[in-house]
Amino acid sequence: MNRRKFIRSVGATGVAVATLPTIVDSFAVKALAGGGTNLERLLGTSDRVLVLIQLQGGNDGLNNIIPVSNSIYYENRPRLSIKKNATLPLTDTLGWHPALAGFRDLYDSGRLAIVQGVTYPNPNRSHFRGTDIWLTATDAEVFGTSGWVGRYVDTFAPAFPDVLPPHPLAVQIGTSLSLGLLGPRGAMGVTFRDPDEFYRLVNSGGAIEEIPATDLGDTPAGREVEYMRNIARSADTYAAVVKQAADAAIASTITYPNTDLAGKLKVVSQLISGGLQSRVYLVSMTSGSFDTHAGQVLTDDPTQGAHAALLRELGDAVNSFMTDLKNKGLQDRVAGMTFSEFGRRVAENGSIGTDHGTAAPLYVFGSRVNSAIFGSDPDLVNLDERGDMLMQNDYRDVYAAMLLQWFAEPSSLAQNVLYRDFSSTAVPIFDSTVSVAETRRGQTFGFRSVSPNPASGDVSINVYIDAFEDAGIDISNVQGRMIRSHTVDSFSGSASFNVSDMPSGTYVLTLRSGRFIAHTLLQVQH
Amino acid sequence: MVNLSPRSAALTIDDALHLIRRATFHPTWQLASSLAGQTPGMAVETLMALSPPIPMPDWADDPPEFSDFAAAAKLWPELQRWWIGHCIANVSMRERMMAMWHNHFTSDYVTVYAAMWMTTQSAMLRSKVYNFRDMALGIIGDPAMLRYLNGEQSIKGNPNENFGREWFELFTLGVGNYVERDIIEAARAFTGWRINGLTGVYNPQLADLGEKTILNQTGEWAYDDVVRITLEQPACARWIAQKIIKMFVEYFPEAETIEQVAELIRTNDYNIRPVMASLLSSEYFYSESLRGALIKGPMDFSIGLSSIFGLTNLSPAYVVGIMSSLSQVPFYPPSVEGWKGHRLWINSTLFPSRQRIAEAFLDGREAGSSMRLRDANDTPLTIDFVELVKQMPNYNTAEKVVENVARLLLPIQTSAQQREILLDIMMAGAPTYSWDINSGTAPSRIKLLMQAITRMPEFQLT
Structure with missing residues (x-):
């Protein structure tokens, strides 16, 4: 049974999923559709994971997904261009760089999406500003001090930093902490290269008596004491948690390539399979830089060279990672995306390389992605004043897809994280997400009736809610895209609206009140 | 408004420790007790006078030419040990200033390649460490910078914008205080520089001296006009003010505080010496709530360990190693933006790493090893x-x-x-x-x- 059919059948039989309560712990505060093919799976607590792969230096997108029938590409890149017959076929007009065979395999087997022309308005061509913008998810003109991942996972830790979640909310495999993981209230993740090394570092000191902090209050010094104490505490707390997960991991039955990125992704797979409940993993490719100003390709073979080696490392590592996850039965829980601070200029430069540019494709991988190309082929005619490509997708349209579709977050939360509402432009990367009841045992909350259902005109809804809480109902399509909202009269617990202007199909109704959320499905039939 | 007026009370030992923690790499009891009892103004003058000359490496005047990569790379660790060794062995506020400017007018030895260009740059900045205008002028024709940001490849008619962009974005004004057009025009004015041995040579014949408009001023501007015009911008003093405050006082200053210090910089026409003297002897600097408000960088941490515990003859190679393991490779900043510092110096791996390094240090051994701490000649050292x-x-x-x-x-x-x-x-x-x-x-x-x-x-x- 495919997923869409499954949702339809649930709706048709009138099962209000929200009436089945789910027990959630205080930190896994959302229960989401896991994407399985049974109701238990649908009601499972959220265990979805996002893996971010940073490609430092500015990945040359035009030499990833080659516009094989565009003569402008070949005219602008006499020495760098890759001949059509050397590419791996993708569409009539696009071909894969041969080094991306790993990605091509994922794409052909329905596990990879390509988002074309990703950047932001007024793109910055500086590495550090560009990187900061991507990590902080701000407009080009805004200097953010916290990362979008940090702001997102911060919402799972209401009592942070006084109470640390039992597992780190985000993990960075590496040595330095990324701005991306800084939340508004401090560092939201842990950073380590290797779980065992991390454990040894934290625990190899002598028997340590805890010396409590002095409370300096909310002063500049007090805030830094607090920051340092938090880092110390999360290192102490999480070294053991991470080690435990690493030790409990399911052994990989495949051999990863012997590369920097593959090694890092192997650790990620190890930790997920060992039960670490981190939401987001961040890894960075540090074996080489994508900043290919010179010597990007070999002079006698443009399919080989420094850039090709990086692409091969990337594609092969992610392919192995996905195979490993599949073998471990984890593939439905994990999605990943690549990002790089910018693409590169259309025209090659004088030193067999390319200079800083703007828009470029990025990749989203996972068993639940819509394997498709989002956006049209690169437009090499209409360029900006520097000879760089124009934006097709704002990078935050991809982040919004992650939050709204993958993590099934409400658009209000996504808006808080991304500083703006991208819900209407979110790229429909994921098939669908339906989040289900979030409630406490014994508490009555949810949809009581939706009638008529299927509907073609007026719909009346009755809900169980606390009479003193404000409540609202959001209507979204099964892609998770919000259509509109209605308020609920909290005293009578009723709402009504008209669906005559909505196309036939399945819609998700989301009831929100206080800290509770419930969902049900509505069929519109004209 | 913070109180920038001079503090008159004599320094207590705690005040003196605060001052030398921020202004030197040697927060020792001995130095603090020698300053205690002085007025803050006197103490700062005493520290600024601490500026022992740094002997140049014997290869510093060699031509920047190498038979192969290995020969060039062999000098890089020597370059690191040269500066860090000097900082360990000497109390010098000048070197604390250098740590700031090295992280401002950045260059790295891999891109620059010739270590002697790096020592030349370091010596240039050191000689002008208290004068921002002189440093800004000096950096334009500095061989390491000409190499690092492609100035030597920038030609009249087809200028390379790399340096021009960083000039405004990182060195002088900060984003939002210039437009893309200013970069293009300034890049024209920065043409004409070539490297000859260890010197940057300006050839007006090669420079684009045509009319250009930079920051709304139109004329036949050359590189020194760009310096003048840029430093006239109120934003320039603000940019330098926030840098100094973040390095020496607090990391999250109020906009008003930045403006106050910027005003000091303007009044003194970018002479930084009186600015530092005022700032480090002000009531503001000594506020209780700012003591402990900065996170030690790897340089503070590692050189501080050797100085506090009396091992000022510690092997520079070991200190360079510690700094590198803590994400600060001397003379190799991660980008032209430099090290971001403060909270990004610390994470769940780097904090326990620092704990283990300090523990081992007090045990008299190198971190993660049973090797005794040694001086540069391999003689074991003991903490008394x-x-x-x-x-x-x-x-x-x-x-x-x-x-x-x-x-x-x-x-x-x-x-x-x-x-x-x-x-x-x-x-x-x-x-x-x-x-x-x-x-x-x-x-x-x-x-x-x-x-x-x-x-x-x-x-x-x-």
Whole structure:
């Protein structure tokens, strides 16, 4: 049974999923559709994971997904261009760089999406500003001090930093902490290269008596004491948690390539399979830089060279990672995306390389992605004043897809994280997400009736809610895209609206009140 | 508004420690007690006068030419040891200023390639360390910078914008205070420079001296006009002011505070010496709430360990190694933006790494190894714990030892409860009245105390 059919059948039989309560712990505060093919799976607590792969230096997108029938590409890149017959076929007009065979395999087997022309308005061509913008998810003109991942996972830790979640909310495999993981209230993740090394570092000191902090209050010094104490505490707390997960991991039955990125992704797979409940993993490719100003390709073979080696490392590592996850039965829980601070200029430069540019494709991988190309082929005619490509997708349209579709977050939360509402432009990367009841045992909350259902005109809804809480109902399509909202009269617990202007199909109704959320499905039939 | 007026009260030992933690790499009891009792203004003058010359490496004047990569790369560790060794062995506020400017007018040895260009740049900045205008002028024709940001490849008619962009974005104004057009025009004015041996040579014949409009001023501007026009912008003084405040006072200053310091910079026409003198002797600088408000960088941390514990002859190679493992490779900033610093110096791996390094240090060995700490000639070094404590008053009382060692090692005052626990750690079960600085167990007890303090998260603050 495919997923869409499954949702339809649930709706048709009138099962209000929200009436089945789910027990959630205080930190896994959302229960989401896991994407399985049974109701238990649908009601499972959220265990979805996002893996971010940073490609430092500015990945040359035009030499990833080659516009094989565009003569402008070949005219602008006499020495760098890759001949059509050397590419791996993708569409009539696009071909894969041969080094991306790993990605091509994922794409052909329905596990990879390509988002074309990703950047932001007024793109910055500086590495550090560009990187900061991507990590902080701000407009080009805004200097953010916290990362979008940090702001997102911060919402799972209401009592942070006084109470640390039992597992780190985000993990960075590496040595330095990324701005991306800084939340508004401090560092939201842990950073380590290797779980065992991390454990040894934290625990190899002598028997340590805890010396409590002095409370300096909310002063500049007090805030830094607090920051340092938090880092110390999360290192102490999480070294053991991470080690435990690493030790409990399911052994990989495949051999990863012997590369920097593959090694890092192997650790990620190890930790997920060992039960670490981190939401987001961040890894960075540090074996080489994508900043290919010179010597990007070999002079006698443009399919080989420094850039090709990086692409091969990337594609092969992610392919192995996905195979490993599949073998471990984890593939439905994990999605990943690549990002790089910018693409590169259309025209090659004088030193067999390319200079800083703007828009470029990025990749989203996972068993639940819509394997498709989002956006049209690169437009090499209409360029900006520097000879760089124009934006097709704002990078935050991809982040919004992650939050709204993958993590099934409400658009209000996504808006808080991304500083703006991208819900209407979110790229429909994921098939669908339906989040289900979030409630406490014994508490009555949810949809009581939706009638008529299927509907073609007026719909009346009755809900169980606390009479003193404000409540609202959001209507979204099964892609998770919000259509509109209605308020609920909290005293009578009723709402009504008209669906005559909505196309036939399945819609998700989301009831929100206080800290509770419930969902049900509505069929519109004209 | 913060109070920038000079503080008149004589420095206490705690005030003096605060000053030297921020203005030098040598926050020792000895130096602090020599400054205690002076007015802040006098003390700052004393520190600024500490500026021992740094002998140049013997290859510094060699031509920047190498037979192969290995020959060039062989000098890079020597370059690192040259500067870091000087900083370990000498108390010098000038080097503290250099740490800021090296992170401002950045260059890295891999891109620049020839270590002698890096020493040339370092020497140029060092000679102008208290004058921003001179540094800004000097950096334009600096060979390392001409190489690092492609200035030598920038030609009239087809200028390379790399330096022009960073000039405004990172070196002088900050984003939002210029437009893309200014970069293009300034890049034209920056043409004409070539490298000849160890010198940048300006050839007006090669420079684009045509009419250009930069920051709304139109004329036939050359590179020095760009400096003049840029420094006339109020934003330039603000940019430098926030840099200085973040390095020396607090990381999250109010906009108004930045403006106040910027005004000082303007009044003194970018002469930084009087600015530093005013700032470091102001009531603002000595506010209690700002003590401990910065996170030590790897340089503060590692050189601080060697200086506080009296090992100023420690092998520079080991200190370079520590700094590198803590994400600050000397002369190799991650990008032209430099090290971001402050909170990004610390994470769940780097904090326990620092704890282990300090523990091992107090055990007299290198981190993660049983190798003894050594000087540059491989002679093992020993920390004299008793001698360290004997510099402090009341060392015959255990409670006073705890109190003073904590004052030395931590930038914030300890609570009675903290001192009580630390006392327990030091005495390790023995009664307090049995404390005897001359007993055979005193060194190991002091070491236990110091290890406990260096493990505290607060030890990473300054």
